[in-house]
Amino acid sequence: MSNGVSLDAKIAHLEMVQAVIARMAGNSFLIKGWSVTIVAALFALAADKANSRFVYLAAVPTLMFWLLDGFFLQQERLYRQLYGAVTKKARDAIDFSMDATTYSNQVASWVESCFSKTLLAFHGTLLIALVIVSLVLGGAL
Numbered sequence: 001m002s003n004g005v006s007l008d009a010k011i012a013h014l015e016m017v018q019a020v021i022a023r024m025a026g027n028s029f030l031i032k033g034w035s036v037t038i039v040a041a042l043f044a045l046a047a048d049k050a051n052s053r054f055v056y057l058a059a060v061p062t063l064m065f066w067l068l069d070g071f072f073l074q075q076e077r078l079y080r081q082l083y084g085a086v087t088k089k090a091r092d093a094i095d096f097s098m099d100a101t102t103y104s105n106q107v108a109s110w111v112e113s114c115f116s117k118t119l120l121a122f123h124g125t126l127l128i129a130l131v132i133v134s135l136v137l138g139g140a141l
Contacts, residue, residue: 006091013094017083020098024076028069032122035065039126043133055134062130066123070114075100077107 039058046054081103086094108116 006094009094010086010091013086013096014083016096016098017079017086021076021079021083024072024079028072031065031069031072035062035126046133046137055130055137059127059130062123062126066114066119069119069123070110073116073119074107074110074113077113078103081106
């Protein structure tokens, strides 16, 4: 394989990994948007009906989206490690492997990712808002 072809292979592999990283980041962004949308809609229903049960109902998708967001963050971190490894590979060693599980000991676990500063701040704030709205509506958690 000539250097031009192997360089093209390395670039193609890096582009494949980068596409996965971008997809994970995009999924995380969408999760946050859906989370805010659903919580806001259920808050509106709770206020309109003066029924705090809608607020309790909002806790379920908030927690599920938090867990899902943590998963996407962990996957993004795994693929960032894979990207770094591919950049260091010799051009003729490019195998187009997309297996990022070999780097799982180098990144935070799924649960640890859920409690990263950014996810804790975002989803934790939503949960605190749920508690406050519940208290304002007279419900007790």
